[in-house]
Amino acid sequence: MIRSSQGGRMMSESRIAASYARLLHDYLQRQGHDPSAVLGPQTLTTQHFVPMAVWQTWLAAVDDHEGRRPALGLRIAEGVRAQHFGVVGYAALACANLGEALQRMERFHASVYDANPAHLSVHGDTVCIEWGVARGRPGALVDETGLASLVQLSRDLVGKHIPAREVWFVNETPADLAPYRQFFGGEVRFDMPCTRLVLDAAWLAHPLRKSDPELLAMMDRQAEALLQLVSQVPSAIEAWRRSLVPLIREGRTTLAELARLHHTSPRSLQRRLADQGTTFQALLDETRRHLAEAHLKEGRLDLAEIALLLGYSEQSAFTRAFRAWTGQPPAQWRRAQLRGASLPGASVHTPAP
Template identity: 30%
Template sequence: MATRTVAIQLIRAAIAPAAARGLDVGYVLREAGIPAALIGEDAARVTEDQAARVIQVLWSVTGDEMVGLGPMVIPRGTFRMVTLGLIHTPDLRTALRRLIQFVGIGVGFEVTERAGEATTTRMVVAPGGGTRADQVVGAIGIVVGHRFASWLIGREIPLRAVELPEPAPPHSDYPSVFGLVPDFDAPAASIAFDSSFLDAPVVRDEEELVAFLRNLPGALLFRQDYHPSTSSRVRRMVERRPAPDLLTVEDVARPLNVSAQHLRRLLRDEGTTFREIKEDVLRDAAIAALARGHETVDELSGRLGFSEPSAFRRAFRRWTGSPPGAYRLAQG
């Protein structure tokens, strides 16, 4: 049941430049198995595989690694060439400085490294030429930079702060993406982290890089649990159960060697609850199953532990704003 989904806002933002150019975004969505009607539903979600497929098809039809989201076209193969220039650096400090040089020369963004407190480094990503900062574009930029930096040194770099331009959206995955809630209405997108990571050695080689590049965009866009949080540990435990709704907080607290009360407190500190995690797992499993189309709604309802299909239908509409049948359209 270990399936993750992403908010429709990522898909909406990704296809918008192609639509503005008159390209056939209906074809892009069909190739990814996403019903076009979901694009207008704010609470809709798609699987990570579907989201990755959207980006891959957009790469093909636009010839742009930023799929039109950036201030200039980035030819296919640019990211590969940039990363080949980083893989042989001795440490993260050198890699980031070289990345800043590459980005400034040919990507159309301005990336700056700013010392914060004595122990904090802040990386700022902004569009070049004084272009207005866009929240989704900025978020993608800092996600890609953070994930690749973590991959280079073989361990996650915990973030101390994240800033994004524009107001907070009503539906987003930002807390799970970054591991914390960002501050919004900032002049540009930025991340802050412990400066000690700058001295971490680069531990990857070209062979590993080639394998990493084969897994794009998923390897960069979707969360990798190098340093699992309490909520991610709980989620993995819930995902392993065939009927998550029957699982209690005591069932999960016991193998974690904490009390149920303490577990609730830890989850609350991370901005979630045990019930929300269970609902997220059920929602994501339901969306993935509906996209595959191998089960009837009644069969899916029973497998997920619902007492009757009508209860599942009500829950699904609460989760996504749509009935299960809207996701069946993904099968054509």
């Protein structure tokens, strides 16, 4: 079982990614409504995150605007795409199958939906994703939109309708259960002790149809552009470093994987690295450090998103590595860079995407 812990934070401190909040704006536009007229002024273009309280207010405003029609969260979720999950969604597109994608989204869920921690587990022929109530209850609209979005994204990734075996919600039973049973395709229960999604485990091995080559190529080009900002290295090392970019993003950071890409054996690659005065671990650390520093300077990504793109399973692992490289945690290093850039005569170089 993979567990994500958010410590002692409460629901009042929770937040969602601005990319996920865009889902609501896209829904309103599909309905022919002006999002600003319904939701009021908003700052999605300048924020990484939206406070949970604001998300709750926005959902309630749309619910009022539509006259409290049943199953609003399900209708909103119908338009979900990988980009609404931000970097986590993009990283999921690089996975080989749905199981890998769900694990990646579960591991980094807090960078998209920072409410109660998620727990993913496999029991026999079922897979269960569960959210408790330790940090509070965000409400029916938040829960239903979140769970339906995860189900819809999974269906979009594999290109098939994935019926749920069972769905639980902690909220009170709505007047009409039919829309929920139709959307999820299985038994839906309310007034339960936790929020839960149960699927057939066989879906975990299903390959993704939505691996997006253009999107992944764009991510690789951006990473390579960031690497070009650092000092020049011998051509052999540059080739290995460029090959590491997608491996790092996909979490396949081993000597064997790099050797396979270069059609050689791990032993031969090790010797060639030694001839250049380096090792695989040194090359990996150097590449990750340069990418980390460039992403931090650029300022577009949250620390959890940077950790994911660098192939770390937890943000804390990225923080430890960055401290070892620079003597500072990444947040402190970023603040220092921003202060330096604000000084008279300072300039910031941002690579083209």
